[in-house]
Amino acid sequence: xxxxxxxxxxxxxxxEVQEFDIVIIGGGIAGISTAYWLIKENQxxxxxxLEKGELASGATGRxxxxxxxxxxEHFNRLVETHGTDKALEIWKFSEENxxxxxxxxxxxxxxxxxxxxxxxxSLASTExxxxxxxxxxxxxSELGINVEVLEKEDIEKRLNVFGFVGGIKYKDDASVHPxxxxxxxxxxxxxxxxxxxxxxxxxxxxxxxxxxxxVHTKSGKFDAPILIMATNGYSSQLHPYFSDKIYPTRGQxxxxxxxxxxLEGPCYANFVLDYFRQTPTGEVIIGGFRQLKRDTEVxxxxxxxxxxxxxxxxxxxxxxxxxxxxxxTHRWSGIMGFSADGQxxxxxxxxxxxxxxxGGFTAHGMxxxxxxxxxxxxxxxxxxxxxxxxxxxxx
Ligand SMILES: Cc1cc2nc3c(=O)[nH]c(=O)nc-3n(C[C@H](O)[C@H](O)[C@H](O)COP(=O)(O)OP(=O)(O)OC[C@H]3O[C@@H](n4cnc5c(N)ncnc54)[C@H](O)[C@@H]3O)c2cc1C
Numbered sequence: 001x002x003x004x005x006x007x008x009x010x011x012x013x014x015x016e017v018q019e020f021d022i023v024i025i026g027g028g029i030a031g032i033s034t035a036y037w038l039i040k041e042n043q044x045x046x047x048x049x050l051e052k053g054e055l056a057s058g059a060t061g062r063x064x065x066x067x068x069x070x071x072x073e074h075f076n077r078l079v080e081t082h083g084t085d086k087a088l089e090i091w092k093f094s095e096e097n098x099x100x101x102x103x104x105x106x107x108x109x110x111x112x113x114x115x116x117x118x119x120x121x122s123l124a125s126t127e128x129x130x131x132x133x134x135x136x137x138x139x140x141s142e143l144g145i146n147v148e149v150l151e152k153e154d155i156e157k158r159l160n161v162f163g164f165v166g167g168i169k170y171k172d173d174a175s176v177h178p179x180x181x182x183x184x185x186x187x188x189x190x191x192x193x194x195x196x197x198x199x200x201x202x203x204x205x206x207x208x209x210x211x212x213x214x215v216h217t218k219s220g221k222f223d224a225p226i227l228i229m230a231t232n233g234y235s236s237q238l239h240p241y242f243s244d245k246i247y248p249t250r251g252q253x254x255x256x257x258x259x260x261x262x263l264e265g266p267c268y269a270n271f272v273l274d275y276f277r278q279t280p281t282g283e284v285i286i287g288g289f290r291q292l293k294r295d296t297e298v299x300x301x302x303x304x305x306x307x308x309x310x311x312x313x314x315x316x317x318x319x320x321x322x323x324x325x326x327x328x329t330h331r332w333s334g335i336m337g338f339s340a341d342g343q344x345x346x347x348x349x350x351x352x353x354x355x356x357x358x359g360g361f362t363a364h365g366m367x368x369x370x371x372x373x374x375x376x377x378x379x380x381x382x383x384x385x386x387x388x389x390x391x392x393x394x395x
Contacts, residue, residue: 001052003204003218015220020048020196022380023215023224025203025238027051028060029178029365030358031230032185033373036104039189041377047195048222050215052202055186056179059233059365062302062334064253064275064285066266067101067174067366068120069094072342073272075136075145082388088143090343090388094364097371098174105185105370106176113180114280118265120173123155123164125270130166137168146171160262163319164269175266175277178366185370203238206355213354225354228376232337232359234300241349245394246337246360250297251287252308253334256316257327258282274315284323286312302333338362340394344372346379347391356380357391 005011022038022045024031031049038047051057070091071078078087106115124130133149140147148169155164189195198217205216212223229235233249235242259282266277274288289311290297296305309331317324339345339360348356358376361368375385387393 001202001204003202007218008204008216009218010216010220017214017221017223018048019046019212020222020224021045022047022226022228023213023222024049024228024230025215026058026230026232026234027055027197027199028058028230028232029182029185029369030232030361030373031228032182033370034228034230034358034376035195035373036185036189036370037374037377038380039192039195041381045194048198048224049196050198050201050203050217050222052200054199055197056182059251059334059336060182061179062253062332063178063251063366064266064277064287065114065175065178065279065366066120066268066275066277067098067176068266068268068364069098069170069173069367071364072362074122074132075140076132079139084139084143086388089386091140091143091145093371093386093389094367095172097368098172100374101181101370105181105188109184111280113184114177115174115181116176116265116280117172117174119169119171120175120265121150121155121159121167121169121267122272123161123167123267123269125164127165129271133166133168158264159267160322161267161319162321167267169265173266176366177279181366206238226380227355229355229357230359231357232361232365233335235337235357235359237300239349239352239355241351242357242359245345245391246339248298248300249290249336249338249363250299250302250333251290251336251363252297252304252312252332253285253287254309254312254328254331255286256284256323257329259284259323259326262322269319276316276320283329284316284320284326286316286320288312289315300335302335304331304333336361336363336365344368344389345391345394346372346376346385346389348379350395
């Protein structure tokens with residue numbers, strides 16, 4: 001949101017500039033994960049995190065909570081695009097993301113975070129997609145990835161969903177309550193004397209102040225030698241560098257009232273475009289169908305539209321009889337940051353190297369951002385990071 005001269009309270013009140021070593025902008029899974037690894041680095045750096053709304057008010061608080069491995073496409077396509085070694089590296093990176101979350105954050109607290117590790121499914125509506133999934137299964141099995149093929153009857157029996165010709169199960173995937181997870185990560189360092197959180201602090205301008213970067217919010221200014229933008233889909237609102245690199249893309253979802261348990265685990269359908277799951281408390285969440293209206297499902301507005309919401313209800317009534325006709329309690333949308341190649345972006349702005357950034361998770365931030373935040377901290381301390389997430393690949 002732009003801020004007028006009159007709305008900028010730092011103009012009329014003589015507010016002091018607050019100084020930090022690092023200022024992070026954005027309180028989603030990427031910003032909080034980056035803060036976690038910075039504090040864990042234990043270098044005595046004073047870190048401030050500025051969030052325009054409340055924590056998790058962006059995509060992190062609006063997603064479906066899948067923690068899945070890999071990326072936006074089936075593994076066979078990942079291999080076709082990148083070759084086997086790189087495809088495996090991408091997969092292993094997200095496996096490591098989950099491992100890091102389990103070891104450092106979730107620990108024994110599965111129930112507290114509504115964390116479940118029951119695997120995830122990719123379901124094919126057509127024989128063509130099932131052929132690709134079986135190809136993926138072969139490739140993945142050869143590489144030692146834990147997958148299983150399901151025939152139509154297995155899907156009907158185990159998942160109680162219908163209209164799919166076959167599928168595969170990624171046996172090590174997980175799901176979580178994304179806001180509880182974020183709060184859990186934050187709780188591990190919130191009381192550190194090196195960390196300060198400023199909610200309701202939208203950054204509307206970044207400028208150079210001598211050697212430092214100065215960040216303006218309506219209620220005050222912040223100076224630091226290093227700035228980290230963890231603003232994902234919103235990044236191009238703040239810096240033009242991102243206008244042809246991270247594309248704001250809307251995703252819509254609905255959820256039902258709580259229903260008796262019928263679904264074995266979270267499911268993707270239709271080449272990872274549509275998805276549904278049942279939470280541990282019984283609600284069915286279903287999202288996707290952006291492909292029906294690609295022209296409107298872009299930009300920064302988190303409104304919902306009839307055409308997509310109706311498609312979600314149709315899908316539910318057609319494929320998930322246990323949820324057919326049940327009460328819809330919530331409908332919402334969120335803004336994702338899509339990168340040009342579907343992989344995350346970690347780096348600094350070449351023309352403005354004091355500004356680092358993390359984003360471009362392309363609908364998979366829950367499976368990527370914790371490890372990506374670790375990589376951003378590695379970059380800050382001159383350690384190497386995987387090439388496929390380095391923003392240098394676009395230079
Ligand atoms: C409907 C939907 C379903 C999804 N389902 C899944 C899923 O099941 N699994 C999965 O892995 N991923 C899913 N995703 C994608 C996932 O939510 C994102 O990849 C992830 O949350 C990105 O995290 P982030 O921290 O980078 O971005 P965000 O969570 O969007 O955080 C960016 C933050 O920056 C703040 N901000 C922006 N501009 C400013 C500013 N100027 N000043 C201060 N603060 C600012 C925003 O308020 C926001 O809180 C889904 C997304 C949507 C929308």
